[in-house]
Amino acid sequence: MKYVGTAIFLAMLATTTTAKPAETNLPSGVAAYSLIPATSATTNTAVADYRIGPLDTVDVTVYQEPDLSAKALQVDAAGQIALPLVGTVQATGKTPAELSRELETILGSKYLRNPQVTVTVAASVSQKVSIQGEVREPGVYPLSGPTTLLGVLSMAKGESEVASLKQVVVFRDINGQRMGATFDVASIRRGQSPDPTIQGNDMIVVGSSGAKKFWRGVVNAAPVFSIFRPITGL
Numbered sequence: 548m549k550y551v552g553t554a555i556f557l558a559m560l561a562t563t564t565t566a567k568p569a570e571t572n573l574p575s576g577v578a579a580y581s582l583i584p585a586t587s588a589t590t591n592t593a594v595a596d597y598r599i600g601p602l603d604t605v606d607v608t609v610y611q612e613p614d615l616s617a618k619a620l621q622v623d624a625a626g627q628i629a630l631p632l633v634g635t636v637q638a639t640g641k642t643p644a645e646l647s648r649e650l651e652t653i654l655g656s657k658y659l660r661n662p663q664v665t666v667t668v669a670a671s672v673s674q675k676v677s678i679q680g681e682v683r684e685p686g687v688y689p690l691s692g693p694t695t696l697l698g699v700l701s702m703a704k705g706e707s708e709v710a711s712l713k714q715v716v717v718f719r720d721i722n723g724q725r726m727g728a729t730f731d732v733a734s735i736r737r738g739q740s741p742d743p744t745i746q747g748n749d750m751i752v753v754g755s756s757g758a759k760k761f762w763r764g765v766v767n768a769a770p771v772f773s774i775f776r777p778i779t780g781l
Contacts, residue, residue, distance in 0.1 A: 671690060
């Protein structure tokens with residue numbers, strides 16, 4: 548009876564260590580990167596350019612034409628902007644470069660010779676990313692441009708003490724279907740695996756380590772149950 552606490556502890560340990568981790572059919576490794584690519588020096592398109600959305604604010608600069616330029620121009624709820632001479636133009640779903648080329652085409656067809664138009668996103672409210680699970684500050688965060696999985700983890704102030712870095716899932720809508728892939732963040736941080744690109748409306752879920760949760764519970768409970776010292780006087 549003197550070591551009842553230790554016996555309970557060993558029983559808990561046996562239960563924990565024999566439990567099998569939850570299995571998932573989500574792709575990992577090479578298959579994960581084929582679904583959700585990573586940034587590379589040769590494939591910058593993998594880091595999808597930011598696409599303008601409703602209520603974003605853009606700056607439109609027409610070279611040497613200040614009267615045709617506009618600062619802090621808000622995209623309306625229908626995804627459109629209005630400019631002098633140009634009129635109303637659909638902006639939603641286009642990258643700043645695509646919108647720049649469209650405005651150059653409109654102005655060049657009627658008003659200017661070889662116009663040079665630059666569109667930049669001044670403020671973003673339409674593109675967001677959600678991060679849940681074992682992170683310090685889960686929630687929904689705005690994206691002002693392309694980022695990576697490690698970048699989103701930084702937004703959430705990093706993983707919690709019980710996070711399983713080998714069980715980090717990225718969910719994305721691809722061709723109208725919700726898809727997911729599992730990544731090993733520990734390997735990414737060591738430089739052994741590339742850092743996958745995160746886009747607007749992605750969801751990241753950081754899994755938990757059952758063993759780590761167990762040991763944290765043991766440490767927290769130790770002063771109460773005296774697990775780490777014999778129980779005397781029984």
